[in-house]
Amino acid sequence: MNVSDALIADQIRAVLTAAETGDGTAPIVEAGNPVLRSQTRPFDGQVDDAELEQLAEVMRATMLAAPGVGLAAPQVGIGLSMFVAEDPGARDPEVAKVRQREPMPLRVVLNAGCERAGGEDVAFYEGCLSIPGYQAVVARPRNIALTGIDLQGDPIAEEVSGWSARIVAHETDHLSGILFLDKAEMRSLATNESVAKFWHQPSTQKAAAELGFSLPSGMVM
Template sequence: MFKANAKVDVALNRDVEHLIKTGGKEGILPIVQMGEPVLRQRTAPYEGQLSRRTLTKLIETMRTTMLEAPGVGLAGPQIGLGMAIAVLEDHVREGDEDDPREIGELPFHVIINPSYEPVGDQTRSFYEGCLSFAGYQAVRRRWLDIIARWQDEDGNRHEERLHGWPARIFQHETDHLSGEVYIDRAEIRSLSSDENLADLWCEDPVPTEAAEELGFDL
């Protein structure tokens, strides 16, 4: 639970309410792009600074913005909010069962003050993208299995082992909250526009051919 004596930060609460209103009736916020300082700053932990009403509206707006983008995760800094909160959601689709990225069902989650640690030493390298670096993707090596920890909107603590693509999503969004963007540790020679990725490298999710042709290690 969040601190029993936590007080609403009136000024911050007002700022977040204003931010939410910028999404209009549709509840779709503009997504901050690379170069904005907020993407490079460590977020403040959430300790109950917002009223429950404002927090609920913020979560709803973040989810709407994420799905509309479309994306599978969205962190506070990506909407200009330096607070340790993110939303995640991804679903298995037809044909995903045999995907080497090991895509798994990831129901909607609000993750507050999240952290993770690897389980074992296995990693996988796949292309991934970011809503804050629109139009490009690059190969990023990530842990295959993690222990994920977070709090929900009620302050309840959770711990879960995640594997494959859901683990990658959790790592990606949690990294945002410490000021890291996926491209920081990506194979920079793999960087590709969305169009070129679709035309040249998406036939096999394992980027073996891209590694050979573009000159990077897997």
């Protein structure tokens, strides 16, 4: 094991120890910490299967407690290419339709990559557990091709659509040191309270018109 892999193993064990001595969750790293701006290393046996499964459990518990729908390893201070994601979907039928937000069961993805899989871009408000209190509109492909491996080492190669694609793309960005604000329409930047007060509509058309930014040309609502 080289120095970098040994560091990853130490980071993982530090998170597991903190979770075991606390409430089963890990502290979430916030913007400004260099780990969020670093390229992650692929999983290559830095820890054994049991520790990897424990890490997935801690990351899921941390994500749900936040609460959030996705969490990447750098967000708990680990420079490893790994994320967890789980979304109950939208309760409002109109929101579910416009945003294509259907339930997504828990998934744990290692060594993830994603690419556009055709279709137009769609732009919605999104936030990040590492940038608490703020949201901004981000344009992302409606469909992406996700690759990687699961906890058992089996390959993942599938197309993901709608809000689930947004979640997966957001988390995969974290693995390359990219935060959502790097891709955001900055005129849309708003506190969580302002989003709830002014921009709670299923689409972002009203926000674009009143805040003065453009939506993707192919975006149809």
